[in-house]
Amino acid sequence: MTSLNTKSGSTPVMPLLLRSDDASHTDTLVEEVSHSFGLGRDRIDNILPSTAFQQDVLDCAGSDKQRSIGHVAYEISNDIDVSKLAAAWKDTIRRTPALRTFAFTSSSGDTYQVILKDSFVFSWMFCTSVDQKDAVVQDEAVAAASGPRCNRFVLLDDPIAKKKLLVWTFSHALVDSLFQERILGRVLKAYKHGHDELSNRPYTPESSDPEDDGLSLTPTDGSKTPETGGIHPATQFWKECLSDLNASAFPHLTSPLVVPYPNAKSEHRMAFATPSQSTWPSIAVCRTALAILLSRYTHSQEALFGVVTEQQMLANGPTRTVVPFRVHCAYDQSLPGIISAVNANDDAIRQFADAGLRSIASTGEDGSAACGFQTVLLVTDGDTEQAARCEIHHKTGESELFMPCTNRALLLQCKMASDGVSIIARYDTSLIDSQQIARLLRQLGHLIQVLRVSQDTSMCVAELDMITKEDRAEIQNWNSILVPAQPNLIHKEMLKTASLSPNTAAICAWDGEWTYSELDNITSRLAALIKFSTPDQEHAILPI
Known part of the structure; x- marks a missing residue:
């Protein structure tokens, strides 16, 4: 098994898990990722096979990559130190590999999770109009879809309304609402503790914090589990x-x-x-x-x-x-x-x-x-x-x-x-x-x-x-008026209406509707089919 973290004296953060242990395959994949996004090889921390869920998200998006990009907005209290908040987010992302990950489809069609060593994008701008938020959301979605840094943050500061809004842009393949809630809790801890000893400890599955017991910060490995008896369970x-x-x-x-x-x-x-x-x-x-x-x-x-x-x-x-x-x-x-x-x-x-x-x-x-x-x-x-519930974030938008x-x-x-x-x-x-x-x-x-x-x-x-x-x-409203009996035949009335008002709706249902003209055409074809199917019978009864 090959690792990208090969510098002398360094301990790999996690093993490089690919579908093949072939070193040449690993080098080829790393080279392809580097070339596709203009990343140096030293910027890549790890590569994992994608999960089935991530493959489904990419399939759902198809050629429109922005369809896999979402965002959520949080209102930030005025008493919050924005610089300190940005530092808390940066610290959380640094210690959370899943937030430094993006999905990548290779030239062979296989999909992977590429984990970067550093992937923090935080912008601060003044909001001058109501439409600016929508414009920012669109710009960030384009950037997230086309580049490797899927998790992006923009703080919109409205000096007139005295409101601050944090927009988090992310890939649906990597983030959902439950994941967001756990991350917000960690940002709150980092904000409160700053960069003291507690904050600088890396998150691990063995964390002493009860809220983090059993948690894994490494993205889920999409490698196939062993088959049993020749067929996967x-x-x-x-x-x-x-x-x-x-x-x-x-x-x-x-x-x-x-x-x-x-x-x-x-x-x-x-x-x-x-x-x-x-x-x-x-x-x-x-x-x-x-x-x-x-x-x-x-x-x-x-x-x-x-x-x-x-x-x-x-x-x-x-x-x-x-x-x-x-x-x-x-x-x-x-x-x-x-x-x-x-x-x-x-x-x-x-x-x-x-x-x-x-x-x-x-x-x-x-x-x-x-x-x-x-x-x-x-x-x-x-x-x-x-x-x-977070002391510094109040969600104002809804995730997909x-x-x-x-x-x-x-x-x-x-x-x-x-x-x-x-x-x-x-x-x-x-x-x-x-x-x-x-x-x-x-x-x-x-x-x-x-x-x-x-x-x-x-x-x-x-x-x-x-x-x-x-x-x-x-x-009851439909049947509130008693319609007087008519001596006319119903099919003749339908033919009459089809002649006078061919485009009037004759049948309306949840799966579509027919005009009188269409109904006349279809029933005529059905009558011809019945006559052809039963040439020797004067009357035919067909099950429907």
Whole structure:
């Protein structure tokens, strides 16, 4: 095994872990990194294989590298010494290899984590306009996407409003919100202790600080774990978990070439009628509710969607992953049975959630189909969820919680609290409209309420009333006026309307709509097909 830290008398910070121990391969890779970013070889501290999560983030971004770049903004109290704060950040980054890391794709297509010996970018500028923050965010995103220093910090000082704003730009492949919270805690320690003996000790997994027990500051090594019996345990698990998949993605893509982009946002808040504690965990309740709803929307006895899972709390990078989640919810299944299965499945997938979407998709046809999910669900605790409590940072912005699945059509976040649930949806308006999203959120909140307090152990899916009070009122409004009977044939009326108003909407549904002209064309083709298929029958009955 070869190390880059070969200076006499120096102790390697960590070993160089590559897919090959071939020294020539190591030298070639280091040379490629140096040439690509104009870095001297002595600036590179280590190179590790990328993790499956990082590969998924890069796949999600595709050719648009900025899609993998995020930012978070913090308001800084006026009594904070900015120079001291910058020094605290620099000290934390110096002792945290994960904050000196960037993702690199080699000429061979392999992805790596490159750790620099020094990677601190801190700028201080005066804010002269409201639009300056947006401009700074854009400029920093461009710099982070094109250069090796992904973690960048800009302090915007507004002398008129007497406010200071710290903008942290980072790569989603290396940082998520939970990771941020742990780092903020360390910055606070460095700010308080300055550069005394405590501050200068390197963070290690054996740290005596209770908050740092068991933490690893080295980025997670993406090397493959040994296979057992010729097949990787994660591969075996996902093959069995997704075997004979018979579920459809929601919403349906109009073409396999379509890449969704959630460009709109909607929110629904539902207060619980009774604040009693649920028998089941909030995650199991929300996932079951969504599964039943999607099975109705896709007319299937199975539901498929992506779920955000949180792994062991570490300080070596993102702790969230996204994996496909499959739920059997036939009409005759009992609700407690489904919730119990969902809860058990959650425990099982956590063991193999770090396999990555690319690896899961490669397990076979079922795995590939499962990774085509278009709805992603994240469940959080609304009672405890808040901005990270820190004496010097107050979060004013929100980080991306759905990486590496921001290229999906529907992203749902359920904030569960003791008195109600808040559901936030981000969605692609070209695939699902605002009215349908509003209805879906109401239905989801209604199902969460029902499942949360249900005490009937014998109730099955078919007995579940999914109609919300808003939907019921709309139905009653539609039928409030009694339409007089007409002696005309319905198909003749449709042909008449198709002739007079061909572009008027005839059918509206969540997955699209047809005008009268389109309906006339399609039904004519269907009639011709039926006549061709049954030439000897005067009347034909076809199952639909």
